Amino acid sequence: MKRQPFSVDVNEKTIGTEMKISAAVFHQSMHLETDLLEPLGHECPICGSIDRKPLCLLQCTPDVVLLDCAVCHAASASRMPTDRALEAYYAKYYESPLFSDSANRTTFDGTSRFGRHLARVYRQHQRDLHISILDIGGGDGAISHAVAVELLKKGASKVDISVVDYNEDVILPQDSRITISRKATLEEISSRHNFIIASAIIEHIPKPCHILDSCFNLLEKGGIFYARTPYMVPIMKLCGHFGIKLDLTYPAHVHDLGQKFWESYFNGKLSRGTFRTLRSRPSIVETSFREHFLKTLAAYSLKSPWYLIGRSYKLVGGWEIFAQKS
Numbered sequence: 001m002k003r004q005p006f007s008v009d010v011n012e013k014t015i016g017t018e019m020k021i022s023a024a025v026f027h028q029s030m031h032l033e034t035d036l037l038e039p040l041g042h043e044c045p046i047c048g049s050i051d052r053k054p055l056c057l058l059q060c061t062p063d064v065v066l067l068d069c070a071v072c073h074a075a076s077a078s079r080m081p082t083d084r085a086l087e088a089y090y091a092k093y094y095e096s097p098l099f100s101d102s103a104n105r106t107t108f109d110g111t112s113r114f115g116r117h118l119a120r121v122y123r124q125h126q127r128d129l130h131i132s133i134l135d136i137g138g139g140d141g142a143i144s145h146a147v148a149v150e151l152l153k154k155g156a157s158k159v160d161i162s163v164v165d166y167n168e169d170v171i172l173p174q175d176s177r178i179t180i181s182r183k184a185t186l187e188e189i190s191s192r193h194n195f196i197i198a199s200a201i202i203e204h205i206p207k208p209c210h211i212l213d214s215c216f217n218l219l220e221k222g223g224i225f226y227a228r229t230p231y232m233v234p235i236m237k238l239c240g241h242f243g244i245k246l247d248l249t250y251p252a253h254v255h256d257l258g259q260k261f262w263e264s265y266f267n268g269k270l271s272r273g274t275f276r277t278l279r280s281r282p283s284i285v286e287t288s289f290r291e292h293f294l295k296t297l298a299a300y301s302l303k304s305p306w307y308l309i310g311r312s313y314k315l316v317g318g319w320e321i322f323a324q325k326s
């Protein structure tokens, strides 16, 4: 059954006797025909291993399967969307009613709350006065601007933000000590930065290794890299036992990356250069009680047990990591 691709006000629907729930508030899945799909990829798009096991079906006819890599622990789609498919998807994404005003062009309800969170962790490890932020896939720059505002409160004297995003509109800085510039691609950035933010972006990129390597090259020594990604596979498996199909929102999300992936990544197996993991834990809840009450309540309820049980508990829905380049 094909779904209406951009009916953004619908996040839960029943299909036949099977309940289907969207895993993300901010994206919707879209069925792709063969001409919009890359050929079947046998190798993991992140580490190149062929040791991958099927986890679940992302779409039927043509079939796209989510595969679990035994080497790097990434879960990735067996067939990636073509560039043309992604261009069409995101063109519609930014035209959708949800993104009709600039305040909504980030996948986070409370940007100030997120800004405080990122600035607090950054400041625990870095005391520099002039800070440059590189915000990958940062939309209109609202999140990095919120980080900058908090960094100024915490003693920074100047914050320069570079946003890399196809979205052409960036917000106007609210403080003369903040600058924001935008580039369409990472290749247009040459200077090094103190803080690189890759929030809710890696899961969208079919082959993210090149982007990650470029990010690490653009990070100053001592600089901090932050990533936030969905980690839905354990919840999808559990829901599957009860006949509930969780929608990964393919082709928006083509990877699912959790604790094991990120920690092994920064333990040197995949990242180039030397990194020290500063903080690795369930991601900050992206929705707010005011905007999405039930989803927010569910997110807090699911993430909380991890703090008691630790890494053996996996039903957290998303992961975040701060790593420092040494």
Ligand SMILES: [Zn+2]
Pocket (backbone or CB within 6 Å): 044, 045, 046, 047, 048, 049, 069, 070, 071, 072, 073, 074
């Ligand atoms: Zn892999």
